[in-house]
Amino acid sequence: MSAPLILVVENNRSDQQVFNHLLDKYDYRPQIVSSAEAALEVVKQTRFAVILLSLNLPDMDGYTCAKAIKEIDLELTSQTPIIGIADQAPDEEQSKAVGIHLNDYLVKPISPEALRKILLRHAYEPRRPNLKTLIPLSIEDATIPPSFED
Numbered sequence: 001m002s003a004p005l006i007l008v009v010e011n012n013r014s015d016q017q018v019f020n021h022l023l024d025k026y027d028y029r030p031q032i033v034s035s036a037e038a039a040l041e042v043v044k045q046t047r048f049a050v051i052l053l054s055l056n057l058p059d060m061d062g063y064t065c066a067k068a069i070k071e072i073d074l075e076l077t078s079q080t081p082i083i084g085i086a087d088q089a090p091d092e093e094q095s096k097a098v099g100i101h102l103n104d105y106l107v108k109p110i111s112p113e114a115l116r117k118i119l120l121r122h123a124y125e126p127r128r129p130n131l132k133t134l135i136p137l138s139i140e141d142a143t144i145p146p147s148f149e150d
Contacts, residue, residue, distance in 0.1 A: 004049035004123055008032045009039040009065070010085065011057055015108070019052060022115055028123070036060035036068075043072050043080070049123040051082045053102075066101035081122035085110070 008019045011034045023030040031046070033039050036057045043051070051069065055062030066082045073080055084105035103122060106114055 003027050003029045004125065005029045005031055005046065006123070007039065007042065007046075007048045007051045009034075009036065009051065009057065009062075010054045011035065012054070015054070015085075015110070018110060022110070022112055025112075026116060026119060028119070036062075036065040039065060040068055040072065043069050044076075047076075047078060048080050049125075050119065051080055052085055052106075053082055054085045055105075056087055063101055070101055083118055083122065 006023055006028045008016065008023070008030050010016050010019060010032065016032050016034075020030050020032060028049070031042065031048075033042060036059050039051070039053070053062050053066055053069075057065065060068075062084055066084065069080070069082060081103040082101065084102040086105055086107050089107055104118055106118060
């Protein structure tokens with residue numbers, strides 16, 4: 001059985017590398033795009049276990065993108081969990097959107113343990129190795145390997 005596919009919608013190259021590294025450590029296959037427009041195109045063609053969506057994209061705000069993804073999901077009769085990636089904790093208005101368009105959110109900088117818990121909550125598959133059995137990553141595991149650094 002192949003590893004579940006996770007869409008990462010993030011325009012920051014460093015954050016893309018962090019997600020790529022951590023998702024690989026947790027035995028997921030990341031597909032990374034840099035814009036909302038690219039995300040909307042790929043969701044029409046591919047099913048994902050989870051979508052990690054930056055809320056600060058240059059071409060469209062993340063809440064609008066999440067709403068558009070939910071509309072595509074309705075057409076495809078799927079319900080992909082969308083996890084917002086925020087630079088800071090959402091304010092009251094944004095918190096309402098979390099319940100409507102987003103299933104959950106993470107705040108940068110992303111902690112490996114917070115990501116593990118989100119994946120456990122939204123991408124758990126009983127027939128696959130369980131994220132609960134993974135030992136939380138150490139700080140050394142959370143650092144980007146030298147090959148990823150610019």
